[in-house]
Amino acid sequence: MSPRVLLVDDEPLVVRNVKAFLEDEGMEVDGVGSAEEALARVRDGAAYDVCIMDLRLPGMDGNLAVHTLHRLQPALRFIIHTGSTSYAIPDELRALGIGEPQLLRKPLADMELLADAVRAVARR
């Protein structure tokens, strides 16, 4: 079964490219530009296996969004996709009990890595 992916990134070009690549890989991808939109999707009843989360977002930031999404959908797994070089997975995120969140840094020249990561965390 192909994973259902929720992609959160405030850069529309990144959303468009990643969505296209993962769809070419046969995944179902919903792309949104903010944490609020992502939460609205989930509250509206959409179900996902994996969420690719950018950290720096307008409005609610990525970290808080991860916590909120986890409360709403405890089975959801996360990939942090960030342009920040100093970011490290915080301990609270590890404490959620959803396995080690994957961390991928931008720019990701080869999206194959991202696809592999999605498949890897979706299996858990």
Added chain:
Amino acid sequence: MATSPTSAEPLDSSLLNALVTHAADGIITIDAEGTVRLFNPAAERLFGYRAEEVMGRNVSMLMPEPYHSEHDGYMRRYLETGERRIIGIGREVSGRRKDGAVIPIYLSVAEVDWGEQRLFAGIVHDLSERKQALDHLRRERDRVQRYLDIAGAMIVAIDADQTVSLVNRRGCEILGCTAPDIVGKNWFDHFIPQAVREETRDIFRHLVSGDVDGPEYYENSVLTHGGGARTIAWHNALVKDDAGRVVGTLSSGEDVTDLKHAMSEIQRMRSYLKNIIDSMPSLLVGVNADGLITEWNQGAQQVTGVEASDALGRSFAELLPHLSSQLDGMREAMQRHEPVRTERLATESKGEVRYSDVVVYPLIADGAVGAVIRVDDITSRVRIEQMMVQTEKMMSVGGLAAGMAHEINNPLSAVLQGCQNILRRLSAGLPANNQTAQALGVSLDTINAYLEQRGILGFLEGIREAGSRATRIVSDMLAFSRRSDTQFAPASLEEMLETVVRLVSSDYDLRKKYDFRRIEIERDYDPRLGEVYCDRIEIEQVFLNVVKNAAQAMAGGGKPPPHRIALRTREEGNGVRVEIEDNGPGMDEETCKRVFEPFFTTKPVGLGTGLGLSVSYFIVTEHHGGSISVSSTPGQGTCFTIRLPQRGGVPA
């Protein structure tokens, strides 16, 4: 003199009278009561009385007090007890002349039995002249002794038999004895330290032998009463008798112990100061008011190659032409009596700009005017400062890059990912691609052929490469930011270098142009070297940058093989030194100076970011507290030297 009339051979009384009358000494005869019975002409001259004034009177009139009053007592006591004071003995006494003057006389008295009477005949010899001569001699002697005693020098007279015949007060002071302790003693046995005793005695023997002219002046030690030694500088004179024979020496000596001590102290101080002055890394030059050199230290010798002995007295402007601009400063300093400073004076030497700090101190000693010029070569400090400024700049770039990374990485992501999607959607690998093409009535092959022929795929590749390069630049710039996740741990330099060799061998970009396996790697690792506390990833990046540079330089340098890279590690103080040396084309001095500058690159456009070595510089100096330097000879090769503290490296 009277004779007894009962003597066997009566003398002619007229002859006796004549003898008495003409005797040179006074003859006075008294009886037992002390009454004068005879008073000859010589006595008249002596005492100033005529005979008739004295005859019949008591002889005590001729005596001054206390003899005058006591004379009757003497007489009585002699007559009663036979105790003699003068009678039959003779001694020096005083007489009183008619005019009251007291005169020294030598009196000898004989007792004469003349019939029933006991008479006493005195012969009086006038001692006035002798007394005067003696007094004169005594005064003269005392005066000489006073002269000797107030003399600042010690004066010693030594007889030919080596005994001391005279020593003055200063001599006693120096020797710590009184004159009686010294005079009569063997000078050499008692007052010359054993170490030099015989030698000194020999000199003395030579002196008194008169054969040779001994030293008029010499220095030796004398032994003092306390067992100490004093150094005396002697002037000697020979003492001769009337016959011209040498009978001894007269020496005047000055205690130069303290002077000697002071002199050696001055000498010691002078050489101590000279050592200090010479050990200063600064160039120190003293000049007088005419600009002539009076002092020239080791630093000045090193800079100019001119020895101090050659430099002294020559002109400052001649020996240090590059500092001749300081002559005005010297004049100013001397006039105003204030130091004049010039900071960062740039001078050119052998085509290279060097920087110096110059201070001119005015010197006023004993009214003479001069100056001391101190020149410190601060070229390396200036270079380091320039590098620090550069580093500071890069750090602000790094900070900026960290802040901008997110913003830049998003568009870069879009560029790179867009390329990836385009190429993927042109490939036959995706079923959707074929389906869409068929629906539109074209084949993927045709589309690709078109894109190929029109060079579109090349443009796309260009976009991808440009994006990748921009990514590398951003990530290099980020290396200048103070990272919070540096990992310091002990690591083996040898292992890190080997990792780098493996990485370079498999570097795709490099392999395209040059096969790294054709480079001979020479390993010279110090086996005693322990592990170095460092951020392994960062230090590997430094080694990688340097090794890759070497490989690239040799690939493009047009220098024929064999190509060789030497990797050396050495323990050095409490740190380590790594040398990475190639035999590539090398660099000129100008390039060497700029290799660590950010965005300075000699590589073809697109091959380097221009940040590799400046990142390396930053990592080594800022993150690890080490240093990195380069030396190169064009046509010979280049050597990078990296020094790291063994256990330093403050995690930045």
